[in-house]
Amino acid sequence: MSLKKKIIQFLVLKQVQGSPAHLAEIHRSISEGIKEDDLSPNRSRTYVYKTIKEMDEQGWISHHQEGRKKIFSLCHTGRMVLDDFRERYIPLLTSIEKAVKQMILNVTSKEFHDVPWTLSEEEKRYLSKILNVKSFIRWYILHQLLEKKNAMPENSIGK
Structure with a gap:
């Protein structure tokens, strides 16, 4: 499914x-x-x-x-399915939320912050389904270029 x-x-x-x-x-x-x-x-x-x-x-x-x-x-069966969804996906989404916050911290900070936990294989598969890696990499590269441009003195741009 x-x-x-x-x-x-x-x-x-x-x-x-x-x-x-x-x-x-x-x-x-x-x-x-x-x-x-x-x-x-x-x-x-x-x-x-x-x-x-x-x-x-x-x-x-x-x-x-x-x-x-x-x-x-x-129905009762639907309630059981809903409970199963919650038991299975709420912890998974919480882990993914931590991973995304960590990525944001790593991208926006000058220093690297090591992640004190790891994602399970199921969490990695789920994250890869919902995260467009190409878009994230494009955003990251543009962010880095913009940061470098802003760090350069005005008179050195375009030389």
Whole structure:
């Protein structure tokens, strides 16, 4: 299963955990919640609806009709899946957050700061999926060039 689908599933389960919600409400919540996030998955209406249908078929969520609207609720199996997501990914995301903070510190500081911990193989795989290494390297090189340019005296630029 793709990382994109796992993220959508987690967001759907989280949405219906508190109170039942209809299809359009779930999609709107997911779309608005991650609108500004370039790392988040495609959240097209069709993709989200298809994912919700699969989750309903798997017994993670259930629905009942209210007029023309399908109202979805979290099932016991879905609660277990949500708990598993939290147990598996919250520590992983916390480690990744530490790694990113360490990278920022290393890039922006004049001195090198050694990392007092290591990432597991699963954390490394997950990080490589969400981090665009080429963009990071491009940003780092531009940052270094800009720092060198700013450190140079005005009259030496262009010589």
